[in-house]
Amino acid sequence: MPSTSLTFADASEHRRWLEGQAELPAGFRVGTARLAFTPIEAPKPSRMTMTVIALERPTPDFGALFTRNAFPGAPVILGRRRLAEPTIGAIVVNNKISNVCAPDGIVAAERVCEATAQALGFTAAQVLPSSTGVIGWRLPVEAMLEAVPRATAALSSHSVLPAAQGIMTTDLYPKIRRARVGAGSVVGIAKGAGMIEPNMATMLVYLLTDLAVPREGLRAALRRSVGRSFTLISIDSDTSTSDTVVALSSGVHRCDPNAFEAALTTVCQDLAEDVVRNGEGVHHLLRVAVRGCPNDVVARGLGKAVVNSPLVKAAMAGNDPNVGRIVMAIGKHMGAQHPGVDLSGLRLTLGGHTIFDAGAFRLEAGVEAALVAHLRAAELYASAAPEGTVFKPPVSFPPHERAVELQMDLGAGSAEATVLGADLTHEYISENADYRS
């Protein structure tokens, strides 16, 4: 379950709430710069934002997890090398082009790191690069080198909001979450919003803390927190080549390691939910609470199978409680992956209503109406009649934090997992059928 249950009437109310979350932990500064460029591969002018997240002093206490996609981007390849460095002082991020399998992509990323390091008085190995956007295209390196000093000149310790905005691509709004521990805090920002089924790490997420946590403890806590958050979400079942989550500690305030990990997990879980709720074209967040499974693999796999079924997702988009498709998705997964497990004890509730028990559906017209009401209450917005064939979300803020609540008890053990997913809508198609044009 989410740690908050917020509603927002409009974008400015949401903006005020974000500003309240955005105070940077001690020891950090962020700055951004915009630049214009034209990609070589499909000439059409575009604009990019460079974001720099800098520590006042490089820290040995950092960790990162990266995508398990077998074609990782150049920044991921470099990021893995940086894990062995004694200290990290800054992250430099660009949107629009992800620098994946582009000719000379490693050289391009290193040049951007060098320029950032030079502007900050660090070494290139103390700068971690991140890129997100189109796969396969080359970075506009010269324009980026010109923009780096503008981004570092803009560094400010006031708010993380410019960075949360700077890393956005198709996100409708910035995502910031914070948790306080004593005099310090953990503040995280995330970029979604498509190609999201993180495998090990996720998307771009930067977790900044002034709590003092030594490197090994921080890395272990990060692995566990990510395992309970970003690895349990899926927007569209696709795993990005750029997934990156980084945690940096400026080490200002002493703290209890358990209190730190609890705060880190809360921030990760809240951000993970934000990412799904702001997924491309998402109208409904679907929370699948799975229990009664023989092991974690089954519990996680079942939750993912339901939230990744295109037919379940499309039914949700239409506020259509087509619960047969949920059972289809469970049966598809179990038949293909775990054919031996006894399913006779399966029990499903949707919005608190029992819909399946003892091998058969429990459906009547009255239940149908109640399920439709549950789906409608969880809808973030309805599709409006489009202009031409292009659908655009009519909101740039999250109206509420309600979800479609599915509970699944397999009755075959004690393992459990809660997985978050989303519906599949016209807005997703519009976003992705013509993203680059």
Added chain:
Amino acid sequence: MPSTSLTFADASEHRRWLEGQAELPAGFRVGTARLAFTPIEAPKPSRMTMTVIALERPTPDFGALFTRNAFPGAPVILGRRRLAEPTIGAIVVNNKISNVCAPDGIVAAERVCEATAQALGFTAAQVLPSSTGVIGWRLPVEAMLEAVPRATAALSSHSVLPAAQGIMTTDLYPKIRRARVGAGSVVGIAKGAGMIEPNMATMLVYLLTDLAVPREGLRAALRRSVGRSFTLISIDSDTSTSDTVVALSSGVHRCDPNAFEAALTTVCQDLAEDVVRNGEGVHHLLRVAVRGCPNDVVARGLGKAVVNSPLVKAAMAGNDPNVGRIVMAIGKHMGAQHPGVDLSGLRLTLGGHTIFDAGAFRLEAGVEAALVAHLRAAELYASAAPEGTVFKPPVSFPPHERAVELQMDLGAGSAEATVLGADLTHEYISENADYRS
């Protein structure tokens, strides 16, 4: 590659071609009847078609393959039992409700078989039931029992077309394919059009032949033919709870078993391609020819990973050659399933153009334009501006048999597979966000 390359100017030209394919093999008759009913679960009047496919004499030479979904429908459960019967004389099929996990579903299916047997002078165990449609709802058994004698009264040995029409749900047009062997033939019909990633068998497919093939040989040939056709397609990655493919031989004409199997495979492959081309909302068929793999599992899995990626599918819908997403999908699959395989030899061509080689993309503006032209040429139809937010396909026939042609050489072995998939469109969302309303 398909065994034909047809184009159709309109629905009546397609209809004439279907009629030319539709001659029933010797020894078979088909009949249909319509009925009106109101489902208990969501009261709203609806109409159903009952289809009977009958042999003049029950045959011992039959085979069937069924879904591996762990929640199979009652007809699948009964169908598996029928495999042990000495002979089969008829198939009775209904659309609209699939009779999956409905209370007393087995009893309902048996009653329909009994009524069909009685009308034909067979026993209930000589009748194989099939149902397709909404999962979880109960069959309108009384209305079906009343319709059965009307369907058997309509039995005719003239054409399979009424059956090909009768089993349709969201299909835009009937699917019939035939292959001749000497004096005999194999004629197949198929029903798509959503929840299609067959796992072992597929959809509803009925293969009728007057070629004499003994039971065991027929079942072995069926397994191999299905393995080379229906198990290599996916429309939306969802595996139906009702997938069924049945082969029946009336045993009239002697034949060479190899010639029979070749004909059966051709019919299955052509029908499989028809099913994808007429998948829900499909604008583009995507053919992925994979080679150079260490084994069949990798080859098939890679093809499926590409055709099942929502982001690849959405890009195709927009005629957008977003080839980065293809590499993402390959990397997602290999990173998660086969992390040890060397990918440095990967080579991709799209529409004959090399787009990836030696670890990097080969993209320029000129290639981009050629790829767009390839996608446009393979488009079956373009989305028209919708009324409200509901998109409907503007055609009820297949305009051509062109496809988006992706070739993938992993350079890591000699296994290969050709997988068929489709794009993800507004028409798919419209079909599935409001299918039952």
